[in-house]
Amino acid sequence: MARIECAVKDPRDGLYKKATVNITVGGATGKPASVRLEAAIPGYVGTKGNTNGVLGQMAVQALVMDDANQPTPSTSGNNVQVRILGGTAATGGARLVAGAQSGSVLQLPSVGGVATFSLLGGEEAGTLFLEMTADRFDNNVSNGIQDPISAIRAVQVLEALTGLPxxxxxxxxxxxxxxxxxxxxxxxxxxxxxxxxxxxxxxxxxxxxxxxxxxxxxxxxxxxxxxxxxxxxxxxxxxxxxxxxxxxxxGGVPEDLAIGTCNPNQVCDIGVAPVGVNFTYSFVASVKDATWTFNELPSWLSGSVSGSAGVLNGKPKVANCGAHTFTVTAKKGSSSVTRLMRVRVVTGAVPAGGAAEDYTCP
Ligand SMILES: [Ca+2]
Structure with missing residues (x-):
C-alpha cells in the first residue's frame, strides 16, 4: 500500500486544500499474464557465414508482464523459456545463445521482467518461429510449466539484402x-x-x-x-x-488441317494448266483462321491469301511445260501441316492469230 497526498493553494482564499488517495502497488498478481519477444533492429538475421554482410546474429528481448502490464518480479529460478519451432527450412543450424546455454531451447531468468538472448541464423534462409513461454502458475519454468503463457514471433533469415523477386x-x-x-x-x-x-x-x-x-x-x-x-x-x-x-x-491437331483429301504420304495433284490460260486454285482448310504459305512455286505461279483461303494464280507459257511440285503449308496457332503439291503444264489451245509453237508442249 502507498498513500499519495496532494496539496494546492486556493488563490481565492489563500488556503491550502489537501486530498489523499491510497493505492496498491503492484496491485495485480505479480504472476505472468502476457509475454512478448522484441527483436533488435533491424529485425532480421543473416544465414550462417553469408558473404553478403547480413549480420548472422541478433539480440532478442523476452518480456514477462503481469496482470497490471508491469514487469513480473525477478525470481530465483528461470521464468522464461524460448525455443525455435521446427518445421521450416530455416531451422537447420539456427540456434539460441545466452551465457553458457546454446541450442534450440533456452530457459532463462528475467531481470526486471526482461530476459535477453541471441538468435543465430542457420544454413538456410527463410522464416524462423520463436516461441516464448512463461508459467503463470509459479513464474518458474524450470520445475515444469503448469499454466503456460505463450507468444510466437516470426523472424526472417536472409542470405542477402535484396528486394522481392x-x-x-x-x-x-x-x-x-x-x-x-x-x-x-x-x-x-x-x-x-x-x-x-x-x-x-x-x-x-x-x-x-x-x-x-x-x-x-x-x-x-x-x-x-x-x-x-x-x-x-x-x-x-x-x-x-x-x-x-x-x-x-x-483446338486443332495437324490432322484437322488436312488439305483436301490429300494424305501426307503422297504428292497431291491439283490438275493441269494449259499454256496461255489463266490458272487459279484455292486451298481451304477444315478449321477457321488458318494461314497459308507456299514454297518452291514455279516462276509462272504466285501464291496469295484471300480471306481464309490460300490462292494460286498464274498463266504458264510453253517454256513451263511439264510437272511442277511445290509445298503448301497451313498453320493455325502452333499447329501446322505441309503437303507436297503438283501441277502439270500442258498444251493449250492456239488462239486466233497465234503461233502453234507458242502453245504446244514438246
Ligand atoms: Ca512451474
Whole structure:
C-alpha cells in the first residue's frame, strides 16, 4: 500500500486544500499474464557465414508482464523459456545463445521482467518461429510449466539484402491442343536461384520448378478458352511473389488441317494448266483462321491469301511445260501441316492469230 497526498493553494482564499488517495502497488498478481519477444533492429538475421554482410546474429528481448502490464518480479529460478519451432527450412543450424546455454531451447531468468538472448541464423534462409513461454502458475519454468503463457514471433533469415523477386507477366499467345509447347518464364530481382510454381495451367502443361520452363502437350480434354495462370517465384531468401501468365488454348491437331483429301504420304495433284490460260486454285482448310504459305512455286505461279483461303494464280507459257511440285503449308496457332503439291503444264489451245509453237508442249 502507498498513500499519495496532494496539496494546492486556493488563490481565492489563500488556503491550502489537501486530498489523499491510497493505492496498491503492484496491485495485480505479480504472476505472468502476457509475454512478448522484441527483436533488435533491424529485425532480421543473416544465414550462417553469408558473404553478403547480413549480420548472422541478433539480440532478442523476452518480456514477462503481469496482470497490471508491469514487469513480473525477478525470481530465483528461470521464468522464461524460448525455443525455435521446427518445421521450416530455416531451422537447420539456427540456434539460441545466452551465457553458457546454446541450442534450440533456452530457459532463462528475467531481470526486471526482461530476459535477453541471441538468435543465430542457420544454413538456410527463410522464416524462423520463436516461441516464448512463461508459467503463470509459479513464474518458474524450470520445475515444469503448469499454466503456460505463450507468444510466437516470426523472424526472417536472409542470405542477402535484396528486394522481392518479380515475375515478368507475359502473354504466351495461342497454344494448340495436341502439339508440343514450351515457354521459358523469367524473373528479376530477389536472390537467385528461383523456385517456380504455377496454378491454373491447362491439362498437359507443367512448369519446371528449377528453370521456370512451361512445357508439355495440351490435352485434348482441356477447355478451349483463355487461361490466366498464377505463377509464383520464390528466391533463395524464401521471399516470393506472383504474376499472371496468359495463354489461350485452341483446338486443332495437324490432322484437322488436312488439305483436301490429300494424305501426307503422297504428292497431291491439283490438275493441269494449259499454256496461255489463266490458272487459279484455292486451298481451304477444315478449321477457321488458318494461314497459308507456299514454297518452291514455279516462276509462272504466285501464291496469295484471300480471306481464309490460300490462292494460286498464274498463266504458264510453253517454256513451263511439264510437272511442277511445290509445298503448301497451313498453320493455325502452333499447329501446322505441309503437303507436297503438283501441277502439270500442258498444251493449250492456239488462239486466233497465234503461233502453234507458242502453245504446244514438246
Ligand atoms: Ca512451474
Amino acid at each position: 518479380v515475375v515478368q507477366s507475359q502473354d504466351l499467345g495461342e497454344v494448340t491442343k495436341g502439339t508440343t509447347f514450351t515457354a521459358l518464364l523469367s524473373a528479376t530481382g530477389g536472390l537467385p536461384p528461383y523456385v517456380w510454381s504455377a496454378t491454373g495451367l491447362p491439362n498437359g502443361l507443367s512448369i519446371d520448378a528449377g528453370s521456370g520452363m512451361i512445357s508439355g502437350v495440351v490435352a485434348q480434354d482441356a477447355a478451349e478458352r483463355d487461361y490466366n495462370v498464377t505463377v509464383t517465384v520464390t528466391d533463395k531468401n524464401k521471399l516470393s511473389s506472383s504474376g499472371t501468365i496468359k495463354l489461350k488454348v485452341v
